[in-house]
Amino acid sequence: MMEFLVEIEVNWPNDSDEELKQDLIRDEAIRAKELIEEGYIIRLWRIPGRWANVGLWRAKNASILHEALSSLPFFPWLDISVRPLAEHPSDPEKN
Amino acid sequence: MMEFLVEIEVNWPNDSDEELKQDLIRDEAIRAKELIEEGYIIRLWRIPGRWANVGLWRAKNASILHEALSSLPFFPWLDISVRPLAEHPSDPEKN
Amino acid sequence: MMEFLVEIEVNWPNDSDEELKQDLIRDEAIRAKELIEEGYIIRLWRIPGRWANVGLWRAKNASILHEALSSLPFFPWLDISVRPLAEHPSDPEKN
Amino acid sequence: MMEFLVEIEVNWPNDSDEELKQDLIRDEAIRAKELIEEGYIIRLWRIPGRWANVGLWRAKNASILHEALSSLPFFPWLDISVRPLAEHPSDPEKN
Amino acid sequence: MMEFLVEIEVNWPNDSDEELKQDLIRDEAIRAKELIEEGYIIRLWRIPGRWANVGLWRAKNASILHEALSSLPFFPWLDISVRPLAEHPSDPEKN
Amino acid sequence: MMEFLVEIEVNWPNDSDEELKQDLIRDEAIRAKELIEEGYIIRLWRIPGRWANVGLWRAKNASILHEALSSLPFFPWLDISVRPLAEHPSDPEKN
Amino acid sequence: MMEFLVEIEVNWPNDSDEELKQDLIRDEAIRAKELIEEGYIIRLWRIPGRWANVGLWRAKNASILHEALSSLPFFPWLDISVRPLAEHPSDPEKN
Amino acid sequence: MMEFLVEIEVNWPNDSDEELKQDLIRDEAIRAKELIEEGYIIRLWRIPGRWANVGLWRAKNASILHEALSSLPFFPWLDISVRPLAEHPSDPEKN
Amino acid sequence: MMEFLVEIEVNWPNDSDEELKQDLIRDEAIRAKELIEEGYIIRLWRIPGRWANVGLWRAKNASILHEALSSLPFFPWLDISVRPLAEHPSDPEKN
Amino acid sequence: MMEFLVEIEVNWPNDSDEELKQDLIRDEAIRAKELIEEGYIIRLWRIPGRWANVGLWRAKNASILHEALSSLPFFPWLDISVRPLAEHPSDPEKN
Numbered sequence: 001m002m003e004f005l006v007e008i009e010v011n012w013p014n015d016s017d018e019e020l021k022q023d024l025i026r027d028e029a030i031r032a033k034e035l036i037e038e039g040y041i042i043r044l045w046r047i048p049g050r051w052a053n054v055g056l057w058r059a060k061n062a063s064i065l066h067e068a069l070s071s072l073p074f075f076p077w078l079d080i081s082v083r084p085l086a087e088h089p090s091d092p093e094k095n
Numbered sequence: 096m097m098e099f100l101v102e103i104e105v106n107w108p109n110d111s112d113e114e115l116k117q118d119l120i121r122d123e124a125i126r127a128k129e130l131i132e133e134g135y136i137i138r139l140w141r142i143p144g145r146w147a148n149v150g151l152w153r154a155k156n157a158s159i160l161h162e163a164l165s166s167l168p169f170f171p172w173l174d175i176s177v178r179p180l181a182e183h184p185s186d187p188e189k190n
Numbered sequence: 191m192m193e194f195l196v197e198i199e200v201n202w203p204n205d206s207d208e209e210l211k212q213d214l215i216r217d218e219a220i221r222a223k224e225l226i227e228e229g230y231i232i233r234l235w236r237i238p239g240r241w242a243n244v245g246l247w248r249a250k251n252a253s254i255l256h257e258a259l260s261s262l263p264f265f266p267w268l269d270i271s272v273r274p275l276a277e278h279p280s281d282p283e284k285n
Numbered sequence: 286m287m288e289f290l291v292e293i294e295v296n297w298p299n300d301s302d303e304e305l306k307q308d309l310i311r312d313e314a315i316r317a318k319e320l321i322e323e324g325y326i327i328r329l330w331r332i333p334g335r336w337a338n339v340g341l342w343r344a345k346n347a348s349i350l351h352e353a354l355s356s357l358p359f360f361p362w363l364d365i366s367v368r369p370l371a372e373h374p375s376d377p378e379k380n
Numbered sequence: 381m382m383e384f385l386v387e388i389e390v391n392w393p394n395d396s397d398e399e400l401k402q403d404l405i406r407d408e409a410i411r412a413k414e415l416i417e418e419g420y421i422i423r424l425w426r427i428p429g430r431w432a433n434v435g436l437w438r439a440k441n442a443s444i445l446h447e448a449l450s451s452l453p454f455f456p457w458l459d460i461s462v463r464p465l466a467e468h469p470s471d472p473e474k475n
Numbered sequence: 476m477m478e479f480l481v482e483i484e485v486n487w488p489n490d491s492d493e494e495l496k497q498d499l500i501r502d503e504a505i506r507a508k509e510l511i512e513e514g515y516i517i518r519l520w521r522i523p524g525r526w527a528n529v530g531l532w533r534a535k536n537a538s539i540l541h542e543a544l545s546s547l548p549f550f551p552w553l554d555i556s557v558r559p560l561a562e563h564p565s566d567p568e569k570n
Numbered sequence: 571m572m573e574f575l576v577e578i579e580v581n582w583p584n585d586s587d588e589e590l591k592q593d594l595i596r597d598e599a600i601r602a603k604e605l606i607e608e609g610y611i612i613r614l615w616r617i618p619g620r621w622a623n624v625g626l627w628r629a630k631n632a633s634i635l636h637e638a639l640s641s642l643p644f645f646p647w648l649d650i651s652v653r654p655l656a657e658h659p660s661d662p663e664k665n
Numbered sequence: 666m667m668e669f670l671v672e673i674e675v676n677w678p679n680d681s682d683e684e685l686k687q688d689l690i691r692d693e694a695i696r697a698k699e700l701i702e703e704g705y706i707i708r709l710w711r712i713p714g715r716w717a718n719v720g721l722w723r724a725k726n727a728s729i730l731h732e733a734l735s736s737l738p739f740f741p742w743l744d745i746s747v748r749p750l751a752e753h754p755s756d757p758e759k760n
Numbered sequence: 761m762m763e764f765l766v767e768i769e770v771n772w773p774n775d776s777d778e779e780l781k782q783d784l785i786r787d788e789a790i791r792a793k794e795l796i797e798e799g800y801i802i803r804l805w806r807i808p809g810r811w812a813n814v815g816l817w818r819a820k821n822a823s824i825l826h827e828a829l830s831s832l833p834f835f836p837w838l839d840i841s842v843r844p845l846a847e848h849p850s851d852p853e854k855n
Numbered sequence: 856m857m858e859f860l861v862e863i864e865v866n867w868p869n870d871s872d873e874e875l876k877q878d879l880i881r882d883e884a885i886r887a888k889e890l891i892e893e894g895y896i897i898r899l900w901r902i903p904g905r906w907a908n909v910g911l912w913r914a915k916n917a918s919i920l921h922e923a924l925s926s927l928p929f930f931p932w933l934d935i936s937v938r939p940l941a942e943h944p945s946d947p948e949k950n
Contacts, residue, residue, distance in 0.1 A: 002536035045180035049270030061477040062559040080619030084537040085140035097251035144555030156192035157274040175334030179252040235370035239460030275330035287441040346382040347464040365809030425845035429745030465805035520655035524935030560615035572916040631857040650714030654917040667821040710940035726762040727844040749822040750900035840904030
């Protein structure tokens, strides 16, 4: 298993359909819950002042991570950047 | 309590004293252990390929975080950037 | 309490509804006044030549700051960046 | 009078003379106190994790601000960036 | 009095109303002439290859400069950046 | 197994010991050969005009990749950036 | 023959015609297969989290590469960057 | 006479009128031919993978160059950057 | 004649010879005066907070400008960027 | 044959040996002349205000170009960036 630092920004056009937006927000919350239960999302933080988040994700490799990320209902509107993380000898979780 | 995403790069000149470097590495590990026990460092990852790490830090505010960061023996050689994190409603740890 | 340096840029499309814009400007001024009274906004400056401002904000942490920022009527059109500030021993206000 | 947002980073080489560094730190604190008393420095914050600060400065114009900044004992080692600030109608201090 | 280096880029959408564009160009030229007569604009250059200009502006402070800049008819379509200038001892105009 | 795109730049100070440099170049070639045999390095290209290369690396995860990268004799002088790669359905190697 | 590192990002507007998008995806896969058979595309990876890919392309020169790239059905929506690659003496494929 | 390195990117919206695009392409080729004959364009290269070019232009000064550039039929859709070039003592053309 | 916007930053190492620095400062002032008299430097401003200046220079072309710039005694320590300026129809000096 | 746009900046430390510098400058001119005669360098311009040049180079591919570039006596002090160029249908040289 490998951990990734994933930054997600939602680029939602303000003139878009409000109903679609609300549907997507509801579906996104459901999908996020599933991804948490399946062990993909370990931690999730909001970037203050933005419709954006930073998350700690876990997956066997980048291909499986991509599948999880692209399963998000908002995916076509997301600007996502992924950074690979290596284990640190002083990481509290490892000790 | 507030969480911060902290990225630390070590800018160690290659022509520096090797003994000093080894002393600092040993002291840094000791200080890191203390900061973990005191609850400042929650997670720590190495950035692959670099003498650098990303960490999840916790402190009451940025002033107290700065005290913790500047207590690192390597501090004068560190390039540190701090990003504030806000709680996310879907964060697994909050549920 | 913690202070933050917050930079806000308004990305308002010029072909948008003028009435909506005027409504939002009026509501924004009202909300700003409330945020000042509640102690969130300490100082506010216009960035010369831009529909943008820099502000000194105060909040217990980044989560509460985010709530305040996202309560701004213009929020969906705002590009916001938040920098955490630590106390400085020479800060006039502390002495 | 005009306000400026000034960001100052100290680029001190780690192999420099320690005594000179301590002398400069002491002189810098004295000069900072004078600049506060003379009304140049209004607020000062440390950038967490760095030997750097952000400050709110006040001066009649950029020429006089430059004189104040270049009077800092650490000036030759400082990387300084200055942003001009305009008054904002909602600034708490103006109301 | 203080001088500023002001860079202005016009972001005009190509699918906009041509008549409005011509009206704005005519009004902009008139307003520019007034700002010159009032002493705000000292010099103005076109950035080659772009619908953009660099200008030397003069104003008592950034607030008054902002008023002048935001009085330009094209203002909602302008991307403006302002740099403060300090006097130089070797400036030909000062000698 | 996972693939990574790794970019490596050698920051060798021109006033360094020439003998050390030649020793490191020889050791680096030997270590590179081993990493190829162990299946870490799949492809390697020189960036034209620079003492730098781009490589396609393969490892089980970022931690093991970091071990391989930090085993390079030149490691203390290397500026390395690592990008994670996911499988593409049209990749010739997969078909 | 020369190798190039090509990064391709698809900038598809979310409000575009869904049928056109599906047609283009199907045509793109067919054209990609042809470019593989003709020896242009050697390797192809998805950038995790994005509708984007990095590829190793081979062509006699940049002019012929451009012809291949601009033959992609999605070309008008693609943001493409091309980096030239030189042979490395330690490249596994050369030994 | 002076030489300039000019980089031109065409920002053509994909949902624009196709007939207008074809007309502009035809007119652009005609205007380019004229600019070549008048001695403005010395060399022209396509940036591989992009609807963009780099060119070596010659003009008496930046004002005359701007006139030539803004005479291009595609000008309102062009993102142009101009770099001034000075003579080099080893330039083959000068010897 | 053509005008250029020239930005000059002095990269003087703090551990350099103080006498050499004072000599260069004196020589630089003398050379600057000559360049003013010869019509190269039209205006000169200090960038507040930095050992740097922005200047309006005039020369027949970039080659002659380069000769003037490289005649500055501090030239080996200068980081210089040159932007070409075109005439603007509203420039006060042209009317 | 393929053309490349090559930008070269000389990073020469001011405290280096002056004799070595003069030797390298002389050798560089000789090597440049050879590269011109061998058809590698087609055009060469100085970047005004910098010890840097932009050049039009020609080589069969990036590997051969790298050999030519790394044969420059100043190579260890050069910061070089290479951009591949494709033929343009309107290039004067092709018609």
